[in-house]
Amino acid sequence: MKIVVCIKQVPDTKGGVKFNPDGTLDRGAMLTIMNPDDKAGLEAALRLKDQYGAEVTAITMGLPKAEEVLREAMAMGADKGVLVTDRVLGGADTWATSQTLAGAIRNLEYDLIITGRQAIDGDTAQVGPQISEHLGIPVISYAQDIKIEGDSVVVERQYDDRYHVLKAKMPCLITALAELNEARYMTPGGIFDAYNAEITVWGRNDLVDVEDSNLGLKGSPTQIARASDRVRKGVGAKVALDPTESVDYIMERLKEKHII
Amino acid sequence: MNIAEYKGVFVFAQQVDNELSGIALELVGKGKELAKDLGTEVTAVLVGSGVKALADELAAYGADKVILVDDPELKEYRTEPYTHALASVIEKYKPEIFLVGATAIGRDLGPRVSARVHTGLTADCTRLEIGDFPINPIPGREQLHNQLLMTRPAFGGNTIATIACPEFRPQMATVRPGVMQKARKDENAKAVIEEFNPGFTPNNNYVEILDIVKAVAETEDIMDAKILVSGGRGVCSAENFKMLEDLADVLGATVSCSRAAVDSGWKPKDLQVGQTGKTVRPNLYFAIGISGAIQHLAGMEESDVIIAINKDETAPIFDVADYGIVGDLNKIVPALTERLKAEFAANK
Amino acid sequence: MDFMLSKQHEMARALFREFAETEVKPLAQEVDETETFPRETVEKMAKAGFLGIPIPKEYGGQGCDILTYAMCVEELSKVCGTTGVIVSAHTSLCCDPILTYGTQEQKQKYLPALAKGEKLGAFGLTEPGAGTDAQGQQTKAVLDGDEWVLNGSKIFITNGKEADIYIIIAVTSVSTDAKGRSKKIISAFIVEKGTPGFSFGTKEKKMGIRGSSTYELIFTDCRIPKENILGAEGKGFGIAMHTLDGGRIGIAAQALGLAEGALERTIEYVKERKQFGRSIAAFQNTQFQLADMDTKTEAAQLLVYKAAKAKETQKNYSVEAAKAKLYAAEVAMEVTTKAVQLHGGYGYTREYDVERMMRDAKITEIYEGTSEVQKMVISGAILK
Numbered sequence: 001m002k003i004v005v006c007i008k009q010v011p012d013t014k015g016g017v018k019f020n021p022d023g024t025l026d027r028g029a030m031l032t033i034m035n036p037d038d039k040a041g042l043e044a045a046l047r048l049k050d051q052y053g054a055e056v057t058a059i060t061m062g063l064p065k066a067e068e069v070l071r072e073a074m075a076m077g078a079d080k081g082v083l084v085t086d087r088v089l090g091g092a093d094t095w096a097t098s099q100t101l102a103g104a105i106r107n108l109e110y111d112l113i114i115t116g117r118q119a120i121d122g123d124t125a126q127v128g129p130q131i132s133e134h135l136g137i138p139v140i141s142y143a144q145d146i147k148i149e150g151d152s153v154v155v156e157r158q159y160d161d162r163y164h165v166l167k168a169k170m171p172c173l174i175t176a177l178a179e180l181n182e183a184r185y186m187t188p189g190g191i192f193d194a195y196n197a198e199i200t201v202w203g204r205n206d207l208v209d210v211e212d213s214n215l216g217l218k219g220s221p222t223q224i225a226r227a228s229d230r231v232r233k234g235v236g237a238k239v240a241l242d243p244t245e246s247v248d249y250i251m252e253r254l255k256e257k258h259i260i
Numbered sequence: 261m262n263i264a265e266y267k268g269v270f271v272f273a274q275q276v277d278n279e280l281s282g283i284a285l286e287l288v289g290k291g292k293e294l295a296k297d298l299g300t301e302v303t304a305v306l307v308g309s310g311v312k313a314l315a316d317e318l319a320a321y322g323a324d325k326v327i328l329v330d331d332p333e334l335k336e337y338r339t340e341p342y343t344h345a346l347a348s349v350i351e352k353y354k355p356e357i358f359l360v361g362a363t364a365i366g367r368d369l370g371p372r373v374s375a376r377v378h379t380g381l382t383a384d385c386t387r388l389e390i391g392d393f394p395i396n397p398i399p400g401r402e403q404l405h406n407q408l409l410m411t412r413p414a415f416g417g418n419t420i421a422t423i424a425c426p427e428f429r430p431q432m433a434t435v436r437p438g439v440m441q442k443a444r445k446d447e448n449a450k451a452v453i454e455e456f457n458p459g460f461t462p463n464n465n466y467v468e469i470l471d472i473v474k475a476v477a478e479t480e481d482i483m484d485a486k487i488l489v490s491g492g493r494g495v496c497s498a499e500n501f502k503m504l505e506d507l508a509d510v511l512g513a514t515v516s517c518s519r520a521a522v523d524s525g526w527k528p529k530d531l532q533v534g535q536t537g538k539t540v541r542p543n544l545y546f547a548i549g550i551s552g553a554i555q556h557l558a559g560m561e562e563s564d565v566i567i568a569i570n571k572d573e574t575a576p577i578f579d580v581a582d583y584g585i586v587g588d589l590n591k592i593v594p595a596l597t598e599r600l601k602a603e604f605a606a607n608k
Numbered sequence: 609m610d611f612m613l614s615k616q617h618e619m620a621r622a623l624f625r626e627f628a629e630t631e632v633k634p635l636a637q638e639v640d641e642t643e644t645f646p647r648e649t650v651e652k653m654a655k656a657g658f659l660g661i662p663i664p665k666e667y668g669g670q671g672c673d674i675l676t677y678a679m680c681v682e683e684l685s686k687v688c689g690t691t692g693v694i695v696s697a698h699t700s701l702c703c704d705p706i707l708t709y710g711t712q713e714q715k716q717k718y719l720p721a722l723a724k725g726e727k728l729g730a731f732g733l734t735e736p737g738a739g740t741d742a743q744g745q746q747t748k749a750v751l752d753g754d755e756w757v758l759n760g761s762k763i764f765i766t767n768g769k770e771a772d773i774y775i776i777i778a779v780t781s782v783s784t785d786a787k788g789r790s791k792k793i794i795s796a797f798i799v800e801k802g803t804p805g806f807s808f809g810t811k812e813k814k815m816g817i818r819g820s821s822t823y824e825l826i827f828t829d830c831r832i833p834k835e836n837i838l839g840a841e842g843k844g845f846g847i848a849m850h851t852l853d854g855g856r857i858g859i860a861a862q863a864l865g866l867a868e869g870a871l872e873r874t875i876e877y878v879k880e881r882k883q884f885g886r887s888i889a890a891f892q893n894t895q896f897q898l899a900d901m902d903t904k905t906e907a908a909q910l911l912v913y914k915a916a917k918a919k920e921t922q923k924n925y926s927v928e929a930a931k932a933k934l935y936a937a938e939v940a941m942e943v944t945t946k947a948v949q950l951h952g953g954y955g956y957t958r959e960y961d962v963e964r965m966m967r968d969a970k971i972t973e974i975y976e977g978t979s980e981v982q983k984m985v986i987s988g989a990i991l992k
Contacts, residue, residue, distance in 0.1 A: 011415070071619065094371065095380060121415055124383035126371035129339070133375035138465045139339055141368040154470065159364045164336070165471035169464055186623050187657035188680070189670030195616045221380030221428040225395050225409055227421045236566070238584035240573065243591040247599050250567060250592075253583050257565055258439055259487070259544055260511075260603060519959075554880055 001054040001148070003045045004108055005078065006101055006115040006131070007038040009062055009069040034069050037116025041176035043183040044146055045114050046077045052148050055079050057108060061089065061100055067199055074194035075186035082108075086203040091217030094122075098130030099214040103207030105135065112153065113173040117142055125175070132173035140166050141175040263356075266429035269295040270355035272346065273304040273318055273326075274365055276337070280314050283361030283437045285321045290388060290440040291359055292322040297390040298406055303327060303355065304451075307345045309335035312453070319451035322443040326453045327353065333460040336472065337365050339372055340465040347376040348458035355430045357408050359388075362434035370434045380425035381432040386439050387411035393424040408433070482531055487513035487544045490533055490560070493520035494549020494570060494589060501526055503593045504548060510600045516540065518550045534559035549589050552577025569593070611910075620676050624683035627656060628691075636688035639819035640964050645770050646819055649691055654725020658695060663703055668720035674854075675916040678861040682912070685865025686872070687961075689968030690819035692865055696858030697766040698722070702729020705775050705796065705851045709839035714798065718773055730771035731855075732762035732825050733848050743792055747827065749778040754834045756797060758827035761809065764975070768823025769808050774799045776825070777848050780841055794844035798836045805830030816967035853929045855976045857919060860912045860932035863940035863972035867905045870940075870947035870965045874898065877951055877960075894950060901943045908936040927989045934982035937972035944969040 011030035034042075045056045058073035060066050061084040070081030084104045092100060105113065113135075115128035125141075132139035144156040144163055153172055157164045186194075204215065213219055239249055254260045271287035273280060284304070291302035301324035306314055308330065315326040329345040346369065350358060360366040360373075362384045374381035393407040408431040411422045425431040482488060489508040491501055501515065508515045517527040519534055533540050534556040545563035550556060552568070552575055560566070561580045568581035569589045578584040585592065613621070631652050639646050653659055661677040663669020670676075677699060685692030703722050706714055721727040738744030747760025758778055765774075781793040799806060809824030839847050875898065878889040888894050915932035918925035944966035948955035955962050973979045 068619075075619070075623075093380060094383075095375065095378075098375060122383075123414055124371075124381075125367045126374070126381055126383055129368060129371035130375040133343075133372050136465070138467050139368070139372065140467060141339075142364060156473075159337075162472060162474040164469050165473070166338075166467045167470050168467040185627055185656040186619075187670060188620050188623065188661050188672045188676055189657060189665065191619050191623065192616050192670075192672055192676075195619075221378075222382055222423050222425050223393070225393055225422040225424045227419060236578075236580075236582035236584060238573070238578050238581070238586065240586035243587060243595050246569075246585045246587050246592045247595045249585065250583070250596055251599055251603070253565075253567065254544075257544070259565070260600065554882070558880060 001048070001052060001111045002109050003048060003054050003056045003112045003114060004105055004110045005038070005042045005045045005056060005058050005073070006113065006128070007042060007058050007060050007069055007073055008035045008116070008119050009033075009060065009066045010035045010119050010121045032065075032068070034072055035116050035119045035121075036178040037118055037120075037176055039116070039183045040178045040180040041114040041116050041174075042073055042076060042078065043181045044143070044174075044176050045112075046184065047181070048112075048146065048148065049077070057082060057110075059084065059101065059104060059108075061085070061092075061097060061104070070199055071191070071194040072186060074197055075190035076184055077190065081197070081199040083199055083201045084203075084207075085201060088204050088212075088216045091220065092215065093220035093222045094124050094126035094130060095221050096215050096217075096219040098127045098134055099210050099219065100207060101127065102131045102134035103210035104202055105131070106208035107202070107206065111170040113137075113171070115173065115175050117175045117177050128173060128175040135171075135173070137171050137173055138168045139173045139175070140168055143174045143176050143180060145180075146174060261427075261429060263427070263429050266354045266356040268300045268353070268355045269298065269302045269357045270327075270349070270353070270359070270430070271302065271304055272358070272360040272366065272369070273306045273314070273323075274361050274363060275306070275308050275311055275314055276365075278308065278311055278314070280317055281361065281363065281437075282442075283363055283366070283435070284318070285442045286437065286440040287359045287361060287435060288318055288321045288323050289443040290435065291357070292443055294357060294388060294390055294408070295324070298356070300356075301325060303353070305329065305346065305349050307334055307342055309333075315451060315453050319449045320445050320447055322446075322449070323451045326451045328453055328455045329457060330455065331457055331460050333462070333466075336469055337369075338467060338469065339368055340463070340467070341460050342369050343372040343376060344458060344460065346373045349456065350377050350430060352456065352458075358430040358432045360432070360434045362436045366434050370432065374432050377430075379428040379430060379432055380423075381434065382410040382412060382423040382425070383434050385410045385412045385433045385435050388433060388435065388440075393426050395422070407431070482514055482516040482533065483538050483540055485514035485516075485540070485542050487511050487546075488516045488533070488540060488542045488560075488563075489513050489546045489548065490516040490518065490550060491521055491527075491548045492518035492550030492556070493524070494551070495521065495526070496549070498524075498526040500590070503590070503597070504546075507546070507593055507597045507600070510597055510604065513544075513546075518553075518556050547577050547581065548593060550577055551575045552580065617676060617679065620672070621679050621683060623656075624658075624680045625686075627653075627658070628683045628687045632684055632691050633687035636690075636961065636964065637958070639688065639690050641818075641958065643813075643818045645821045646688075646691060646694075647770070650694060650725065650728065650770075653691075653695065657724075659698055659725035659728075660703070660723025662699065663707060663719055663723040667707070667715055667723055669703075669723035673916070674857065674919045675913060678857055678912060678916040681858050681861040682865040682868070682909075685862040685968075686869035688819075689862060689866055689965065689971075690817045692862040693766055693817055693820050693859070694728075696855065696862055697731065698729040698771075700855040700858040701731030701766075701851055702771070702773055702775055704854045705731075705838060705847055706798065708850070709796070709843075709847055710798075711835075713835070714838065718798065722773060727772035728767055728770055729773045729775070730765055730767040731851065732765050732774055732776045733852075734762060734764050735760070736763055745777065745779050745792060745794060747776070747778040749780050749795060749797060751780075751834065752831075755831040756834060756837065758797070758799070758805070758830040758832065760827055762825040763809075764812060765823055765825050766820055766975070768821045768825065769811070770821040772801045774801070774825065775838060775851070776827075777844050780844070793842045794848070795841050796838040796844040796847045797832060798838050799827075799830070799832055803830055803832055814971070816964070816969070816971050818967075849926075852976055853926045854919060856929040856933040856982070857912065857915045859972055859976045860908075860915060860929070860936040863933070863936035863969065864905070864908050864912050866965050866969045866972070867901075867908060867936070867940045867943040870944040870962050870969075871898070871901050871905055873961050873965075874901070874947040874950050877954075881952075888950070897946055897950060901946055904939045905943060908932075908939040911935050926985055930977070930982040930985040933972070933977070934979050934986065937969075937979060940969035940972050941966075
């Protein structure tokens, strides 16, 4: 079995976000991590590898620096790493990103593609389903559990209050949530091996069946009109009321904030 | 793509088990506002099997028109037939705006539809308005009018971005549930109902549903909770935490606590918020009977909204609270729980 | 001379740090408070390969260098001194002598399970009458047919009751030198837990590293196979000393981690704690104390890493290891003490990690050769 796992290097938003003077994100000043949902997807692939035997290829699109996240994937146990990087791919929205990744994946053999549900920098949850559409294969989002049965996968797919047990013929794309599993750690020896391994680097010309008009900033249907740091709140209000009035007051605030 | 051909605001009227989801009515409400700004109509797209009866409810909440895609293949949500339904509707009716709820279903469906019809999709929007793009005129660049400006948080809520989709139609967005307002219900309102069936022939992309299991919610990690009801020394006893648990139940919230509550043995350590406990940033944090020692504040001051209830008006918790209530938690908390229950019962 | 770490080492450090923060830190207080050996953490470390870092891959290890191993102990000790010493004692005092002195059969038999962490290692040299002075040894091993028969006891043994494989130093005979003085001939042995006649005595109640399992080992007519002698008969003293040289690098890394951990906690704390209307970080006393602490900690790090490199590249690295341990231990004690002071009253309570770190730091000046012994090693080399 061959599994392709899409991973993304993202700024670690846990430590807060840093901005350039012009309001754009200062990615250079922030630590980077493997996107948590993607890591769960990789772990799911590695477990399938442990259980059924598989070749796991990690693929990422990004700046040359994104090579690090591939090394991490390989230090965890991925067999191969593919970096898709090219200046013309910069500024891509989810449409252009999914076109790019689909174009790269067309070079690879796969029975299963696993992506994270969403990346913590964009929180869009769009790229996985869009890749599947471009490749014309079924998608199962929010996998809770993945099993292989012959030429099919059986996946528990989570919704708000229920889950569906779904069966899809491979090839198929699955999106994973960080809650799906607890990802293994890299091993120290794996780290040193990963740095000795070769990483495949692809550019624009290596993409299969993708038009220029679908790539990068120019190929992105969505455009940013305005981006800003979230406005920090000032000192709040303080009231001393009788209990009933206090409850009124809280109810009003909850409604104002659309909490209820 | 001839953008001028695309007219009207469409919303996906999500239903589960033949019951409209709250988001469907919220989208109709928002869609109506946008339609008004554009001088057009709002159309609800109702997809399912045997769901025609729901059209009246959509009308009552403001839909001018309902497109009904009804087919046995659409009984349970599955990505492919639903994608086919919406993509076919878009192809045929050419809406300029198409809104989908940012629910588990919508966030699976939206991307697939947008990829099929080749347009942009903005995820998890919290604000939608009609405006110009670019927002401010830029010399040498045409400023487009009547664009959908879609605003959404990103980077874990650290930033806010406003997105436009000027060159493709429809302008698609998934919209966060609970943010938009439903319109006032008008039982007499009627909508034009149009049935449309693009044909559903199972192919490789149709997955098979083997089983449907309704899950029981488990206790949530306080770091993942959207709402936390947190108690401290002022709660006075383990038994009194029941008040907080009741409030949390009504709100679908999780109970957490300060160090004092852990040290007193009222609550386990894994519920402790603060420097020596966990750092949380829920959408709403109730600090009840918590004085707000710096060690506690360090673990919760990033919460979106903080409501503090404390009888000591000089308590430092009030320095970080958005809304501070000086008063007796033993009276306020149970009363608030009852009021919320009544409120939810009324809106059921 | 290159002071930059390679990308591999940086990534390994990031791994150790993430593991320490996620798996070790949340348990550190409880492990100390309840004096519980963190068995689950050891199992997780085993899975992640942390118990076989410098063991070659052919023996099931990770095949990494000593520096990577030292960084692992350092990062673990930043959040929990107990966890740091478990890895150190296992790797330096049990795996290393088997790797260095073991026969091919011994390596094949013991190293894979040790490197994968399926088995834990320990080392027994110290006795009530013999610390670093090997001539005071009382434990005896006598060959009887195909078996060695061990009698005696060892004290203060790290990983004592939790280990599976023990390196035990014992007297195998006594010779008389030219001047008529008797000299003990010492040998090293591999002893497995569960061997009849091998039992455990008292558990030590300690000031620090309280989760570490420190026990007395008792041998009463304990019979082990003849082939379990490690190295040649009579070479035990050299083996023990060489093993301790390596062990000191591990302990130096532990001390370094404790200093770094205390410094990190203190930096966080002084930024938040307010006195007289401003954060205590705004006071010059705080600033200068932190400057000293940081400088000394970094100096200790350089010595520790240099010693780790020396073990990789030199046959003899006693002096490098001694300097690293002497200095890192002193810095650990100084930095953790200052950290408690800067925390004020809170620093003296068990709610704050620096209190534990200060107690943990003290042992690094004592075990695997006290600071005084390190000075003997260093001065001996200078004056030779």
